[in-house]
Amino acid sequence: MSNVVLEDPDRATEADAEEDADEKPKNSRKKKKTKRSRKPSQGISDGVDGSPEDCSDKGSPDVKDGAAGDDSQDKSGAADGAADLAEVLQTACSVLKISDQKMISDWKSFEVDQFGPPKEHLFWNTQPVPKITEKVDECGKLRSRRVAPVLIKEITRRVNLKGIFQAIYTAGVVIPKPFSVCRYWHRSLNPKKLIDVQFSHLGRNMTLQRTIKLYRLPEDTKTPGFREMKAADIAPARKLLQEYLKKFDLSPTYDENEFRHWFMPRTDIINSFVVENDKGEITDFVSFYTLPSTVMHHPTYNSLKAAYSFYNVSTVTPWPDLMQDALITAKKLGFDVFNALDLMDNEAFLEKLKFGIGDGNLHYYLFNYKCPGNHYDLFPRALGEILTKSSVEEVHLSLTKGLWRTSQWGYSSRPAPNGAQLWAWFEPSVNVSQVDNKWVELTDALAGLMCASLRAVGFDTITPKASFRPTADSLKIGENPHLIRYSSLPRETFCTENLTPWAKILPCDVKSGIGSLLHAAHLFESAYHSLAIDFVRNPRDGDSSKIWLSFSFSVVHSSLLLNNNAMKTWSLKSLFGTIPTSSCDVAASSKILVDSDFDPMGDFILAPPPSSVSTMHGRKIAVYELVNMLRTGSDMNIRAAYRDVLDLNAVAGLPAPPLTVSRYITGYGLERGGVKTEIRYAASEENSASLVYLQYFPWYIRVYLHTLKVRIEGVTLEPDEVFFSPGRDRKRPHVIELKLKIPSNKKCTVEIEFERALLKWTEYPPDANHGFYIPAGVIFARVSANSLRPPQFNVSSMIPMSSVEVNDDHAEMIIYTETLLVSLPTPDFSMPYNVICLACTVVALAFGPLHNITTKRLTEVTSDQSQKGIISRLKSFFRKKTESDEVRKVSLDDGVDSEVIEPGSRADD
Numbered sequence: 046m047s048n049v050v051l052e053d054p055d056r057a058t059e060a061d062a063e064e065d066a067d068e069k070p071k072n073s074r075k076k077k078k079t080k081r082s083r084k085p086s087q088g089i090s091d092g093v094d095g096s097p098e099d100c101s102d103k104g105s106p107d108v109k110d111g112a113a114g115d116d117s118q119d120k121s122g123a124a125d126g127a128a129d130l131a132e133v134l135q136t137a138c139s140v141l142k143i144s145d146q147k148m149i150s151d152w153k154s155f156e157v158d159q160f161g162p163p164k165e166h167l168f169w170n171t172q173p174v175p176k177i178t179e180k181v182d183e184c185g186k187l188r189s190r191r192v193a194p195v196l197i198k199e200i201t202r203r204v205n206l207k208g209i210f211q212a213i214y215t216a217g218v219v220i221p222k223p224f225s226v227c228r229y230w231h232r233s234l235n236p237k238k239l240i241d242v243q244f245s246h247l248g249r250n251m252t253l254q255r256t257i258k259l260y261r262l263p264e265d266t267k268t269p270g271f272r273e274m275k276a277a278d279i280a281p282a283r284k285l286l287q288e289y290l291k292k293f294d295l296s297p298t299y300d301e302n303e304f305r306h307w308f309m310p311r312t313d314i315i316n317s318f319v320v321e322n323d324k325g326e327i328t329d330f331v332s333f334y335t336l337p338s339t340v341m342h343h344p345t346y347n348s349l350k351a352a353y354s355f356y357n358v359s360t361v362t363p364w365p366d367l368m369q370d371a372l373i374t375a376k377k378l379g380f381d382v383f384n385a386l387d388l389m390d391n392e393a394f395l396e397k398l399k400f401g402i403g404d405g406n407l408h409y410y411l412f413n414y415k416c417p418g419n420h421y422d423l424f425p426r427a428l429g430e431i432l433t434k435s436s437v438e439e440v441h442l443s444l445t446k447g448l449w450r451t452s453q454w455g456y457s458s459r460p461a462p463n464g465a466q467l468w469a470w471f472e473p474s475v476n477v478s479q480v481d482n483k484w485v486e487l488t489d490a491l492a493g494l495m496c497a498s499l500r501a502v503g504f505d506t507i508t509p510k511a512s513f514r515p516t517a518d519s520l521k522i523g524e525n526p527h528l529i530r531y532s533s534l535p536r537e538t539f540c541t542e543n544l545t546p547w548a549k550i551l552p553c554d555v556k557s558g559i560g561s562l563l564h565a566a567h568l569f570e571s572a573y574h575s576l577a578i579d580f581v582r583n584p585r586d587g588d589s590s591k592i593w594l595s596f597s598f599s600v601v602h603s604s605l606l607l608n609n610n611a612m613k614t615w616s617l618k619s620l621f622g623t624i625p626t627s628s629c630d631v632a633a634s635s636k637i638l639v640d641s642d643f644d645p646m647g648d649f650i651l652a653p654p655p656s657s658v659s660t661m662h663g664r665k666i667a668v669y670e671l672v673n674m675l676r677t678g679s680d681m682n683i684r685a686a687y688r689d690v691l692d693l694n695a696v697a698g699l700p701a702p703p704l705t706v707s708r709y710i711t712g713y714g715l716e717r718g719g720v721k722t723e724i725r726y727a728a729s730e731e732n733s734a735s736l737v738y739l740q741y742f743p744w745y746i747r748v749y750l751h752t753l754k755v756r757i758e759g760v761t762l763e764p765d766e767v768f769f770s771p772g773r774d775r776k777r778p779h780v781i782e783l784k785l786k787i788p789s790n791k792k793c794t795v796e797i798e799f800e801r802a803l804l805k806w807t808e809y810p811p812d813a814n815h816g817f818y819i820p821a822g823v824i825f826a827r828v829s830a831n832s833l834r835p836p837q838f839n840v841s842s843m844i845p846m847s848s849v850e851v852n853d854d855h856a857e858m859i860i861y862t863e864t865l866l867v868s869l870p871t872p873d874f875s876m877p878y879n880v881i882c883l884a885c886t887v888v889a890l891a892f893g894p895l896h897n898i899t900t901k902r903l904t905e906v907t908s909d910q911s912q913k914g915i916i917s918r919l920k921s922f923f924r925k926k927t928e929s930d931e932v933r934k935v936s937l938d939d940g941v942d943s944e945v946i947e948p949g950s951r952a953d954d
Contacts, residue, residue, distance in 0.1 A: 225295065227388045229403035230395050232372060233260045234352075235381040242340050242349060244382065245401075260399060266370035268362050274317040274330075279305050281327040282319055289358040293389060308332055308356075315355070318374065320362055328361040331371045333383070352378075354385035364393040372398065423631055424594060425550035427494055432580060435487040438517040438528075439581040440469045442491060444547075446539040447573035447601075451860060452701050459597045461575045462821035462861040465497055465537035470515045471528045484530045494550075496542045502532040504744060505820070507780045510768040512739040512825055518583040535818035535864040539574070541565045547576050551596055558629030558671070559637070563598065567622040573601040616684030624681040628672045635671035637683060640664060649685040703727050704734060704826055708862040711796070715870045719752070719798040722822060722862060728789035732829040736787065738795060740822045741780040744772045745802040746867065748779045752798035755783065757791050774802065801869050813871045822862040827855055 231245070236256045239245045247256060274282060283304040290296035299307065308317045313335050320329035332355040340346050352375045359367050375383050385391050385400060386407065394400075421429060432440065443461035451457070469487060471480055484506065492499035510526050520528070544565055548555045555563050568574050579595040602620055617624050617637075628635050639651060641658075655667035656674070669683060705725050712718035720742075726734045742748050750769050755762045765784040772779035787793045 223408035225388075226406050226408050227386045228406050230385050230387060230391075230400040231403055232383040232385070232398060232400045233381075234262070234372065234376045234383055236260050238346060238349075238381050242343055242346050244349060262369070262373050262376055264373075266373050268320055268329075268366055268370050270321040270323075270328075271318060271370050272321065273310055274308065274319045274332075276305075276309070278319050278327055279309070282308070282317075282330050285327055285330055285358050285360070286356055289360075290356075313337075316352070316374070316378065317355075318371065320367070322361070329367055330356070330358040331367055332356055333371065333375060335380075349382070350380045352380040352383045354383070354391065357389070357391075359390070359393075364390060365397045368394045368398055423552045424592075428550055428578070428580075431487065431490040431494065435469075435483050435490070436472045436475050437483075437487065437580070438470045438472050438520055438583075439515065439579075440467075440487070441577070441579050442467050442495070443575055443577040444495070444497060444537065444539040444543050445573075445575035446569075447571075447575075448863060449573055449575075449599075449601075449861070452705050454601060455702055456858055456860070457599065459575070459577050459579075459599055460859050460861055461577060461599075462533055462535070462823075463864045464533060464535040464539075464818075464820075465499060466533045467491065467499060467502070468513055468529065468531035470517060470520055471530075473520065473525055473528065475528065477527050480527060480530065488532075494546060496546055498534065498537055501534060501537075504776060505534065505741075505778055506530055506532045507741050507770075507778060509739060509780070509782060511737050511766070511782050511784060512823060514825070516581050516584055533820040535820055539576070540569070544568070544576065547578070547596070552631045553629035557627040558625065558632055558635050560629065561625050561627070562617065562621040562623060564622045567620065568598075568600055571600045572603045573599070575599045614684060614686050616682050618682050619684075625671055625675070626681070628675050637669040637671065639667040639669070639683070639685075641667045649687045651683065651685055653680045653683070701727070704824075704828055704858070704860065706822075706824055706860055706862050708822055708865065710865055710867060712798075715801060715868060717798065717800050718867065719796055720819070720865065722795040724785075724787060724793040724795070724824070726787045726789060726791060726793075726828070728829060733786045733788050734826055734828045736785055736824050736826040738783045738785060738822060738824050739780075740782075740797075741778050742772070742799065742819055743778050743817065744774050744776065745804060745817070745869065746779070746819060747772070747800040747802055748781070748797050749799070750781070750797075752796075753781070754796045755785065755793065756796075757787065757793050762793065801867070803870055806872060806874075809871065809874070813874060814868075816866045816868045819865040819867055821864045824860045824862070825857070826860065827857050829855060 233239055233245060233256075236245070236259075237253065240247060240253065240256070247253065251259075279301060283299060283301060286304070287298060290298075308315060310317050315332065315334045317330070317332040319327050319331075322328050333352040334355050336351050336353050338349040338351065340349055354368075354371075357368065357371075372383055384403075385395065387395060443459070443466045445461040445463050445466070448463060449457045449460060467488065469484070471483055475483060488499045488502055491497070508527060508529060509531055513529055513531060515521075515529075544563065548560065548563055551560050553560055555561055575598070577595070577597045577599075579593070579597070581593040583591055584593045602615075625635075639655070641649075641651060651667055653674075656670040657668045659666050659668055671681075673679075674681060703726060705727075706722065708720065708722040710718055711721050720740070722738070722740075724736070724738070728734070750767075750771075753767075755764055762785070765786065766782075767784075768780070768782040770777075770780040781797070783795065785793065
């Protein structure tokens with residue numbers, strides 16, 4: 046922790062304050078120049094006893110002369126810049142004062158309480174050590190000559206010599222990414238004077254008399270009990286202020302000595318007032334500090350006295366009434382203008398009390414903190430809003446494809462079972478009745494964020510009693526077990542639709558840095574791949590960042606899958622299909638670590654040479670600094686070439702870790718069965734391993750506690766504790782937790798029998814014959830640290846926040862068992878299909894003949910007609926048609942009998 050020089054965030058540098066406060070007249074030809082001395086600096090440099098040190102009186106005249114608005118000096122320009130530099134630096138150094146009795150603030154922590162918008166708190170600790178107080182007066186002339194940055198650098202250098210390296214400040218200019226922005230508002234108390242010195246001007250259709258009448262205030266305050274704060278009011282006023290500040294995103298905390306220093310009334314420095322009710326209780330608080338300005342070249346006025354609103358609290362008195370009394374008091378004290386910022390609850394009275402908006406903003410900055418959780422530059426907003434609404438203290442989510450083979454690969458840096466896994470601890474303030482609702486909100490939101498079927502957790506959610514200990518500092522181990530929820534979905538698949546949203550919430554996406562190596566085409570060809578999101582609020586590791594967020598991706602490429610040549614080599618391009626081309630700008634470091642100390646495939650040569658070689662937990666690690674490599678144009682395709690031709694049959698693999706576990710199904714048939722777990726602890730010394738073994742079974746796998754058998758080398762072992770929660774059909778799963786101690790070099794077996802339930806036909810999935818999954822078991826083990834001394838055992842020790850935490854005398858780890866596949870009694874879902882097919886076939890075959898029989902008419906065909914060809918039939922058809930037409934033409938009218946002339950006969954006949 047470093048010391049902090051804290052200046053009031055409501056104050057800007059002199060030049061910035063001048064830009065914010067001055068309202069430039071529109072119709073004025075000649076502008077008067079005003080200059081403000083830093084009277085509040087007297088208060089900053091005062092001792093705790095309140096005796097002021099007159100710093101500004103000694104330093105201000107020199108700076109004022111160097112910054113005066115003399116036209117002859119302005120014309121000198123850059124020619125006089127070099128000559129004036131030494132004088133200006135000497136002047137700036139003369140206003141630097143050291144007070145041996147000032148209480149210095151120590152920046153203890155940066156805490157993010159909530160997100161969306163995030164809540165932040167700075168905790169301050171005071172101690173009587175030497176304090177450097179900075180006081181620099183700037184003006185436009187110094188800026189134009191680029192002297193102001195030189196002054197700042199010189200003062201920074203001198204402050205660093207005193208061991209102070211952190212600071213909080215405000216500025217009127219915009220530096221990238223301020224965490225807050227506010228604007229000054231001005232309220233005229235003496236409008237005639239302000240107009241005369243051109244601090245403000247008359248508005249359109251306004252006269253001086255109307256302006257004076259507009260800003261007129263009552264003669265006396267109207268709030269009963271409104272009075273100046275006394276020494277006896279420090280404790281209740283401080284408590285009132287601290288309770289009020291808890292509602293804001295960022296706020297300092299004051300101890301009693303600091304509150305006395307900052308708020309105890311002192312002439313021309315700070316004025317504080319309280320409201321006392323009939324019972325003698327402090328109900329309201331108001332304060333403002335003094336910041337006078339020097340008026341240059343004015344025949345009547347030579348100074349302008351401004352009051353700046355500091356911290357105000359209104360609990361009983363309405364804001365407009367309280368601040369109107371502050372305006373009346375400030376006017377009686379001779380102030381000409383009252384300024385306030387539109388932060389906290391000031392907007393409740395600014396317009397009502399006729400404050401006018403200023404023309405400048407103040408930008409707040411925080412530097413040199415570890416975790417930028419105060420805003421959403423690095424912390425993903427989508428995730429932050431979910432965590433805030435769900436009221437969680439820690440969340441752990443993983444999506445995995447494949448099984449981590451501990452016996453071959455060692456311990457994982459981020460262990461996870463196959464499928465999806467989610468567990469969360471909720472805040473202690475969440476009621477028992479609200480936990481389930483918060484859990485549903487969390488799963489639904491994360492399902493949408495990650496494009497996963499997390500809403501299917503449903504009946505698979507459990508509340509462990511002894512497993513998944515909290516890592517958040519606010520959660521005590523062994524207390525509030527109702528605040529945890531855990532669920533696993535072994536059927537959930539991990540594919541590109543999950544990788545894409547996960548990559549988008551990375552600080553640099555996949556466009557630069559190590560994230561650019563995440564190419565789905567190569568990652569999903571691996572033997573094992575897993576992504577995870579881990580969030581912990583207030584981690585229990587002594588870290589002052591108060592928030593820990595991790596995005597991790599684990600991938601295992603089998604040597605048999607890389608290539609088929611006998612000379613086995615690997616490179617970044619062969620593993621990931623690409624190489625990094627740029628570094629992540631927001632990353633503090635980008636490193637690739639290569640474990641070059643042990644490789645079962647033989648010795649290899651790394652190219653290009655690593656940036657450095659370090660030792661972690663007894664292992665030699667080659668470190669590649671991506672930023673330096675990209676800057677120097679180095680070859681980014683890190684690769685390894687083996688010295689000898691590789692014989693795959695001779696590869697021995699990593700030595701087996703001391704603690705391994707395997708699980709499988711026992712029994713036969715579709716009615717009963719069992720689950721058997723084998724835990725082996727091969728330690729080199731006579732120390733037992735303490736572990737908690739968690740298994741939970743879906744409701745349709747009915748386990749019976751009386752069938753539980755725990756044996757060590759065939760001898761029955763009584764568990765230290767057994768937690769069993771029987772399931773209920775279609776409501777909750779069966780949960781069993783065992784606390785065991787396994788001696789070294791022994792094998793422990795845990796067996797339990799189950800019965801398969803009959804499901805309703807609507808409860809079967811579409812692929813019912815595929816089977817049903819039993820989630821992986823979880824082992825939380827505590828073993829001797831000496832059992833992990835061989836460096837090849839602790840594969841994950843180089844990774845921060847690893848699953849294996851090695852201490853001086855013991856090590857803690859998490860191991861997952863295999864996911865089991867069980868067949869349940871399944872009806873023949875193909876029978877309806879077969880019946881439908883058979884019925885449709887029979888109907889189709891029978892319908893045709895029946896339709897023909899019932900709809901066709903049978904006619905007799907003569908032998909002559911049957912022998913005629915198609916040409917003869919056509920001739921006969923047309924002949925018959927011609928004869929019919931001739932017969933219709935020959936007829937007699939007027940009732941005379943018609944005579945039909947036979948074809949071929951003559952008319953005269």
